[in-house]
Amino acid sequence: MKKPILLAACIAALASACAMVPDAGPLPSWNDTAPKEAVIEFVARVTTKGSPDFVPVPERIAVFDNDGTLWAEQPVYTQLAFIIDQIKAMAPQHPEWNTTEPFASLLAGDMQGVMASGEAGVAALLAAPHAGMSTDEFSHDVLAWIETARHPKTGAAYTQMTYQPMLELLEYLRANGFKTFIVSGGGIDFMRPWSEQVYGIPPEQVVGTSGGLAFEDKNGQYTLRKLPELVLNDDKAGKPVGIQRHIGRRPIAAFGNSDGDLQMLQWTCAAPGARLCTYIHHTDEQREWAYDRQSHIGKLDLGLDEAHAKGWTVVDMKQDWKVVFPAQ
Amino acid sequence: MKKPILLAACIAALASACAMVPDAGPLPSWNDTAPKEAVIEFVARVTTKGSPDFVPVPERIAVFDNDGTLWAEQPVYTQLAFIIDQIKAMAPQHPEWNTTEPFASLLAGDMQGVMASGEAGVAALLAAPHAGMSTDEFSHDVLAWIETARHPKTGAAYTQMTYQPMLELLEYLRANGFKTFIVSGGGIDFMRPWSEQVYGIPPEQVVGTSGGLAFEDKNGQYTLRKLPELVLNDDKAGKPVGIQRHIGRRPIAAFGNSDGDLQMLQWTCAAPGARLCTYIHHTDEQREWAYDRQSHIGKLDLGLDEAHAKGWTVVDMKQDWKVVFPAQ
Numbered sequence: 001m002k003k004p005i006l007l008a009a010c011i012a013a014l015a016s017a018c019a020m021v022p023d024a025g026p027l028p029s030w031n032d033t034a035p036k037e038a039v040i041e042f043v044a045r046v047t048t049k050g051s052p053d054f055v056p057v058p059e060r061i062a063v064f065d066n067d068g069t070l071w072a073e074q075p076v077y078t079q080l081a082f083i084i085d086q087i088k089a090m091a092p093q094h095p096e097w098n099t100t101e102p103f104a105s106l107l108a109g110d111m112q113g114v115m116a117s118g119e120a121g122v123a124a125l126l127a128a129p130h131a132g133m134s135t136d137e138f139s140h141d142v143l144a145w146i147e148t149a150r151h152p153k154t155g156a157a158y159t160q161m162t163y164q165p166m167l168e169l170l171e172y173l174r175a176n177g178f179k180t181f182i183v184s185g186g187g188i189d190f191m192r193p194w195s196e197q198v199y200g201i202p203p204e205q206v207v208g209t210s211g212g213l214a215f216e217d218k219n220g221q222y223t224l225r226k227l228p229e230l231v232l233n234d235d236k237a238g239k240p241v242g243i244q245r246h247i248g249r250r251p252i253a254a255f256g257n258s259d260g261d262l263q264m265l266q267w268t269c270a271a272p273g274a275r276l277c278t279y280i281h282h283t284d285e286q287r288e289w290a291y292d293r294q295s296h297i298g299k300l301d302l303g304l305d306e307a308h309a310k311g312w313t314v315v316d317m318k319q320d321w322k323v324v325f326p327a328q
Numbered sequence: 329m330k331k332p333i334l335l336a337a338c339i340a341a342l343a344s345a346c347a348m349v350p351d352a353g354p355l356p357s358w359n360d361t362a363p364k365e366a367v368i369e370f371v372a373r374v375t376t377k378g379s380p381d382f383v384p385v386p387e388r389i390a391v392f393d394n395d396g397t398l399w400a401e402q403p404v405y406t407q408l409a410f411i412i413d414q415i416k417a418m419a420p421q422h423p424e425w426n427t428t429e430p431f432a433s434l435l436a437g438d439m440q441g442v443m444a445s446g447e448a449g450v451a452a453l454l455a456a457p458h459a460g461m462s463t464d465e466f467s468h469d470v471l472a473w474i475e476t477a478r479h480p481k482t483g484a485a486y487t488q489m490t491y492q493p494m495l496e497l498l499e500y501l502r503a504n505g506f507k508t509f510i511v512s513g514g515g516i517d518f519m520r521p522w523s524e525q526v527y528g529i530p531p532e533q534v535v536g537t538s539g540g541l542a543f544e545d546k547n548g549q550y551t552l553r554k555l556p557e558l559v560l561n562d563d564k565a566g567k568p569v570g571i572q573r574h575i576g577r578r579p580i581a582a583f584g585n586s587d588g589d590l591q592m593l594q595w596t597c598a599a600p601g602a603r604l605c606t607y608i609h610h611t612d613e614q615r616e617w618a619y620d621r622q623s624h625i626g627k628l629d630l631g632l633d634e635a636h637a638k639g640w641t642v643v644d645m646k647q648d649w650k651v652v653f654p655a656q
Contacts (some may be wrong), residue, residue, distance in 0.1 A: 015345070058524065058530050062531075088550055135572055179532070181532075185609075188573075188576070192577075194575045196386065202530075202576075203576030203577050203579070204385050204389075204507070204509075204574065204575045204576055205532075206576065210573060211570055213569045213573065214565075214569070215565040215568040215569055215591055215595070217565075217591070220594075220598070221598075222568070222591075222594055222595050222598050224569065224572050224595075231559065231573070232345055237542075237543040237545075238543075238583065239548070240543040240552055241421065241541045241542070241543055241552065242330075243551050243655065244463055244541055245516075245538060245541065245559070246574060248516070248520045248530075248531030248532055248534060249531050249532070263545070263550075266545070266548075266550055267363075267550050267552075268544070270548070270549075270550050286634045
């Protein structure tokens, strides 16, 4: 490499670093209540050199659940809406689905019937349409869908159903040397095609429920194909496993919204040193949804008790956020 | 965040970026032969804005095999040396090993007998001493061992058995916006404790053979325990699988030294656009070892043929490297 190229890279790095200097304070969509203060105080503690809680940049790992933490998960998980649309589109090639549960109920629009098939039925739904697909084909299908599908309540694109305060939080942490990861029960292959554009989180920093893959060589044509087997169920006790497998060190900050995130928060905050564990509590039935202990989606019950007992930060969406969704 | 802190971060970023400007040219331990030219030309093509082969920074993914590519793998894989030492240390607590193969052979110093147990025997060796260990304990054991163990031929620390030209290559690629990953058949938990210090590659960018993990909660004491099951055999066709699972996008540069790396190179270089696939060929019996088609360790046979047929770069260690190991 010639020196002028390196100097150019150096100047580009300066421009890029300095472009991050905002005009206003951080987290503008957060009210000046306890959660915002807790975040800012935590970041100051771990980034101030000489502070007893100082954490070197490579160890500033922050993990985020996705559904209900970074974007809305009501009235159904976005990935389920995707799969329903996929199955409907593929149904003409699968006449057997008309007489096989839970496909028959799904195609008849009977979600009660789908739910009656239990976890095994839902797992079959999740796996069936995609087994044997190449990772490239699947990625293409996800992108095509997410660009055109609209949320059933708001009519907005799903990528507009992200939470503006959380987008600001991701940016704020990265500006302070954090590496931000998604650790979600959702499918890793469903999130990666759009996570970089929507959240600024590259595919290698997305951890999610993962299936098997097979490398195929047909006369020098190489393909990675999705297999129906489960390799990681990245939910509950699977979240610390996913963190260890993909990240290999313990986060210092974790953000979730349901009991499915509890073990991730436990694992993060049990280690010594400054730690930030935060639950997003869905309390805003006007601007979003209000649900917690009794909800079938995003149930927050044990987690809420443990958050109170351990003094974790709990974000009250109604009270602590100025806006919920990004301006259209 | 207050503005002065951000400005400080901005100045720190400038200082850090500009500190990378070297006084001499890149890759000083490489002779000015074809492989060095190929690397530099490739980097110029993918980093020059306006070039038809320009690749945006987030997509500049480079993957490296470890054993035989970044450090020596003769006379036995370093991880095997570690496991032998571990088993010897643990033998007093396992009297049954004296009558169970391949442990009995290993404890008797009979490596032929160990090898006679085949792949299943070696797999048992790899798994047995560590199953049930916590990830923290294992990490501690690895670090303690690697700080004190010495290579049987050179007497050097294993971390001094890394290849100086490859350390320079890692640094050179990172200075040009690449993200560098290890993709190794070696154990992910064996490499991560020291990869950041030795290679500048953080744990989250280490992909390797992985076992199962279980999250354990004993009255609020949380532990991740290693299970004897295999989750990823990150070798041969398992390498593109590991790449997809951990990185989620296709690399543009891949470096290996054996047939175990062939599928990784195939997957990397079959995609359109500028790609760099490189084999390190062990040709230097004076300064390192000379082996390829007939070797039991790091066999390079099919890969060498394919490299020649496809015009991949082949590094002749004897001819292309000024030095092999870092100065002591």
